[in-house]
Amino acid sequence: MYHVAVCDDDKVFISYIRKILSEAKGSNQYKFNIYEFYSGEELVKGLDNIMHLDLLILDMELGGIDGDETARKFREKFKDTVLVFCSGVRPPTVKSFKVTPYRYLLKSYSDKQFVCEMKEILIEVVKKSKEEYIVGHYRNNVIRVNIQDILYAENAKRGSKITVCSDCEAAKFEGQILVDDKLDVLVAKYYELAYAHSSYIINIGHIEKIVNNEVYLDNDECLSISRTYQKEFRQIFTKSIAEKY
Numbered sequence: 561m562y563h564v565a566v567c568d569d570d571k572v573f574i575s576y577i578r579k580i581l582s583e584a585k586g587s588n589q590y591k592f593n594i595y596e597f598y599s600g601e602e603l604v605k606g607l608d609n610i611m612h613l614d615l616l617i618l619d620m621e622l623g624g625i626d627g628d629e630t631a632r633k634f635r636e637k638f639k640d641t642v643l644v645f646c647s648g649v650r651p652p653t654v655k656s657f658k659v660t661p662y663r664y665l666l667k668s669y670s671d672k673q674f675v676c677e678m679k680e681i682l683i684e685v686v687k688k689s690k691e692e693y694i695v696g697h698y699r700n701n702v703i704r705v706n707i708q709d710i711l712y713a714e715n716a717k718r719g720s721k722i723t724v725c726s727d728c729e730a731a732k733f734e735g736q737i738l739v740d741d742k743l744d745v746l747v748a749k750y751y752e753l754a755y756a757h758s759s760y761i762i763n764i765g766h767i768e769k770i771v772n773n774e775v776y777l778d779n780d781e782c783l784s785i786s787r788t789y790q791k792e793f794r795q796i797f798t799k800s801i802a803e804k805y
Contacts, residue, residue: 567597568619584678600630620647631659698733705730714760757786
């Protein structure tokens with residue numbers, strides 16, 4: 561199930577987008593849960609009730625707060641959702657690209673053009689949906705954390721506790737984020753994570769450098785590598801660099 565939001569002050573156009581989505585999926589067994597919003601204010605207000613979105617199709621010419629401002633507020637909560645702008649005549653601005661839209665569509669497109677564009681958009685949606693997430697807990701909140709956003713994980717009484725990047729959605733939970741899996745389970749599941757110490761594992765993708773037995777992360781934290789894990793940890797890091805370049 562893919563969760564799609566369409567924000568446009570024209571109900572007829574929203575119905576048209578529903579039709580285009582249906583045609584663009586072709587023989588693929590995609591199912592869509594579609595949220596409809598008729599103003600930027602309505603979308604922004606509705607974000608509090610939506611836990612996950614795969615795609616937002618946003619009209620740029622809205623009454624009240626415009627598409628650029630609506631997109632900015634949307635990105636505060638949904639940083640990785642595929643965002644598509646749609647407009648009648650308005651050209652994109654510098655503001656438009658600051659929120660990293662995937663496409664900028666024109667309402668003047670023919671049906672054929674719309675379907676072709678939507679097929680490519682759905683490919684991107686499917687690709688992003690395959691990114692790896694882990695379920696975390698913060699007090700009474702249940703949150704999804706992208707594995708790429710984890711800096712390191714430490715032993716906890718029940719499972720593990722994770723530290724995340726300051727610019728990711730999960731970072732708004734300022735206390736401990738707990739996950740049910742123990743460290744050895746996380747390492748077995750996700751190749752990005754490696755033991756640096758018996759009590760914690762580090763995300764290889766966030767390492768700036770290794771100096772002697774110290775690991776410097778891209779958030780300026782420094783963690784030690786225990787003697788037991790030094791050789792293996794360095795080999796994993798070296799392999800990841802080689803694969804990257």
